[in-house]
Amino acid sequence: MYKVCFVLPGVSGHAVGGYKMVFEFANRLSAEGCEVSILFDNTNLYRRFRAPELIRKNVANFMTQIQPQWFKLDTKIKKISTLEKKYKEKLADIDVCIATAVQTVDLVYNGIKAPRKVYYIQDYENWDIDEKYVQETYGLGMVNVVISTWLQKIVNQYSKTKSVLIQNPIDTSIYAAKVPMCQRKQHTIGLLYHEGPHKGIKNALEVLKKVKKIYPDLTVKMFGQFPKPDLPDWIEYTRGASQAETVEIYNWCQVFLCSTIKEGYGLTGIEAMSCGACLVSTDYDGVKEYAVDGYNALLSPVGDIQAQVDNVVRLFDDMDLRNKISQNGIKSTDKYSWDEAMRKFNEAIGVSVLKK
Structure with missing residues (x-):
């Protein structure tokens, strides 16, 4: 039996795209x-x-065992905390160890024994870590797996071998268009709320305010993991939305708004597209993995608030364009299959070699 260990940077009690x-x-x-x-x-x-060190350790170890409550993880999967005594003994005979963030690279590379080391790279994580160090992690000799072509170009500059591209797949049996565009309420927008500046939520809120002046009947549904911010009463906020709740929001709105400044991929954008919502997004690097301006989304320069307002107006006022973007968005997501992603991932981590 092939033994695989993923290393994550701490347990999380709320939904995180990378996790x-x-x-x-x-x-x-x-x-x-x-x-x-x-x-x-x-x-x-x-x-x-x-809190005393012992209490902190006990709480962390306890949370490791009960989380994630926001995701249905297979009960056969072992969850281990680095604060457990002799935790490395539980990983003594693993076949592959996978770093999943720049913070986990040193532990995987220097602290855990495994014949195969893999680095699953989901973004260019230079926002709070020295950029030179980030670049150095790409050249350690691990098998680098990246989620987007723009990341691959960066990583390959420092990697000893070409990185493996596995674009984020999507389960279209879950993220599916259940409500036709013609049956969705007029002038409705959905979006993700995130406190990180790179997500551009301040710009998104400005877009919404301007659109509201044009369409007084505008209604908005926002979801996120953070406490509810100060919002006008025409914006409904769902904290800690479940997968089913996000799918419901994607199927409720005509437009899904994304004002991101920088991100590795952008899962919510492609999830919304798969559910038939029209994506109005900035043209940050990650979204270009699946969104094509004028075909399956309407894109505009990062930070250009008025351009996003204009794109929302175009969709609200043009039923034919709305239907076109919606249908092409649904079709576009079919190629991001889990079968293909798993084939590539198995090969990258060595499972396919074992099966042969």
């Missing part, structure tokens, strides 16, 4: 018959709280 992709791969590897472990590097978890 979601790791959990998805873990579930599918487990279903294929692999023995899967997830090691949570909880070294700095809860350090902000003034």
Whole structure:
């Protein structure tokens, strides 16, 4: 039995896109018959709280076992905390260890023994870590797996071998258009709320205010993992939305708005497209993996608030354009299959070699 270990930078009690992709791969590897472990590097978890070290460790270890409550993880998957005594003994005979973020690279590369080391790169993580160090991690000799072509170009500049491109797949049996565009309420917008400046939520709110002046009947549904911000009463906010709730929002809105400034991929955009919502987004690097301006989305320069307003207006006022963008969006997501992603991932981590 092939033994796989993913390493995540600490346990998380709320939905995180990067964690979601790791959990998805873990579930599918487990279903294929692999023995899967997830090691949570909880070294700095809860350090902000003034509590004795022993209590902090016990809480972290307990949370490791009960999370994620926001994602249905296969019960056969072992969850391990770095704060457990002799945690490395539980990983003594693994076949492959996978770093999933720049913070986990040192632990995977220097701290855990495994004949194969893989680096699953989901963004250019230079926002709070020295950029030179980030670049150096790409050249350590691990098998680099990237989620987008723009990331691949960066990583390949520093990698010893060409990185493996596996674009984020989507389960179209879940993210599906259940409500035809013609049956959706007029002048409706959905979007993700995130406090990170790179997500551009301040710009998104400005877009919404301007659109509201044009369409007084505008209604908005926003979801996210953060506490509800100060919002006008025409914006409904769902904190900690489940997968089913996000699918419902995607199927409710005519337009899904994204004002992101920088992101590796952008899962919510492609999920919304798969559910038939018309994507109005900035043209940040990640979205270009699946969105084509004028075909399956309307894109505009990052930071151009008025351009996004104009694109929303175009869709609200033009039924034919709305239907075209919606239908092409649904069709576009078919090629991002989990079968193809798993084939590539199995090859990258060495499972396919074992099966031969």
